[in-house]
Amino acid sequence: MTTQPPGTIADIGTDPDAFEAFYRDHLETVRRFVARRVSDPHLAADLTADVFLAAIDAADGYRADRGSPAGWLLGVARHVVAGEVRRQVRQRRATSRIAGRRLLDPDSVTRIEERIDAERFARELYAALDRLPPRDRALMELVALDGLPVAEAAAVLGVKPGTARVRLHRSRRLVQSHLLPQEATS
Amino acid sequence: MTHRSTEQLDSFETRLLTALREEVAGRAPAAVRHRKRWSFAAAGALAVAAIGAAFVLQPAGAYAVDRQGDGDVVVTIRSLSDADGLERALRAEGVEAEVDYDPNPVPVDTEGTGGGTVDRAEPDDDGPSLSARSEDGRPVDPPADGEGCSLAVGIKRSDHSVTFRISAALVESDAVLHITTRGAPDALSSIQLGWEQGSGPC
Numbered sequence: 001m002t003t004q005p006p007g008t009i010a011d012i013g014t015d016p017d018a019f020e021a022f023y024r025d026h027l028e029t030v031r032r033f034v035a036r037r038v039s040d041p042h043l044a045a046d047l048t049a050d051v052f053l054a055a056i057d058a059a060d061g062y063r064a065d066r067g068s069p070a071g072w073l074l075g076v077a078r079h080v081v082a083g084e085v086r087r088q089v090r091q092r093r094a095t096s097r098i099a100g101r102r103l104l105d106p107d108s109v110t111r112i113e114e115r116i117d118a119e120r121f122a123r124e125l126y127a128a129l130d131r132l133p134p135r136d137r138a139l140m141e142l143v144a145l146d147g148l149p150v151a152e153a154a155a156v157l158g159v160k161p162g163t164a165r166v167r168l169h170r171s172r173r174l175v176q177s178h179l180l181p182q183e184a185t186s
Numbered sequence: 187m188t189h190r191s192t193e194q195l196d197s198f199e200t201r202l203l204t205a206l207r208e209e210v211a212g213r214a215p216a217a218v219r220h221r222k223r224w225s226f227a228a229a230g231a232l233a234v235a236a237i238g239a240a241f242v243l244q245p246a247g248a249y250a251v252d253r254q255g256d257g258d259v260v261v262t263i264r265s266l267s268d269a270d271g272l273e274r275a276l277r278a279e280g281v282e283a284e285v286d287y288d289p290n291p292v293p294v295d296t297e298g299t300g301g302g303t304v305d306r307a308e309p310d311d312d313g314p315s316l317s318a319r320s321e322d323g324r325p326v327d328p329p330a331d332g333e334g335c336s337l338a339v340g341i342k343r344s345d346h347s348v349t350f351r352i353s354a355a356l357v358e359s360d361a362v363l364h365i366t367t368r369g370a371p372d373a374l375s376s377i378q379l380g381w382e383q384g385s386g387p388c
Contacts, residue, residue, distance in 0.1 A: 019207060056209060103202050
């Protein structure tokens with residue numbers, strides 16, 4: 001999944017070269033993760049910066065036996081996005097160490113907008129996940145939205161794979177009935 | 187996933203990489219503790235005293251924690267470094283504290299305070315006043331001296347340090363003291379003290 005030996009993840013918080021390798025390895029994952037969740041390119045830029053900042057802060061807590069670096073990063077990213085939702089409720093922003101939106105230029109905005117447009121169906125699914133209880137939602141996000149294998153998503157969330165499968169089965173039915181309300185009732 | 191060392195970065199992503207590399211390079215070995223989220227679980231009022239004026243700190247001896255004869259604990263901060271050390275020193279005197287030295291020079295604001303609302307006092311010649319607000323934003327009476335409710339007040343600054351006194355009542359309570367500063371290690375921009383009154387002695 002990555003070009004980086006897992007042992008070096010702990011170094012990304014202190015070694016700029018290790019961080020750059022990590023950034024290049026996982027930028028695409030973060031780009032798509034963000035585009036599946038927000039529709040504003042400036043907010044997407046902020047969140048991209050915030051996800052990597054959070055990874056830098058959390059790097060020494062990475063444990064290779066609990067999942068891949070990509071899975072770990074998605075777990076970090078989930079917390080960042082969930083935190084952003086809470087912040088928006090309180091209209092809190094502009095306190096990040098690196099404000100991603102200040103690094104944007106028109107070309108970059110266009111590229112992010114294209115990515116956001118390409119992920120519009122995924123965002124519809126993301127919105128539909130609101131109906132799920134938080135623990136089921138986290139699982140569905142990682143598996144259905146971000147394409148993580150069930151076993152790895154279970155590891156990220158600290159549940160057994162069997163438990164994850166049961167929850168996913170239940171969640172899929174709930175979300176489908178929400179996404180396709182017309183068909184469900186016809 | 188393919189090898190991405192040659193990943194084409196656009197201008198935003200290149201600038202972001204540069205900024206993040208600088209962030210990593212600038213992280214002190216003592217793990218600068220940014221953006222630590224305050225968790226004011228109690229619904230009661232949150233009392234805060236703050237001062238917001240830039241001045242230069244003295245690098246020698248990052249902090250001092252001194253127990254007074256009356257049970258109060260006096261804290262002197264001379265450098266915004268070694269937050270963990272200050273937490274340990276406070277714990278040794280019976281004060282549970284979360285110390286957050288944020289190098290961002292922007293003054294401490296109300297972010298992340300959960301149930302409580304922070305009210306920041308403007309500095310003046312007499313030092314900052316203590317103010318408190320309830321969860322719904324109503325001003326409430328600040329803890330008064332002599333009523334068993336005197337907590338930590340009187341942030342005072344000298345040329346190269348900042349000092350405040352934690353009352354014996356707060357020391358003996360279960361309240362967690364939050365010390366948050368902004369500014370580089372040798373250039374304090376603002377300092378804010380907060381604690382949950384719900385779990386404190388008031």
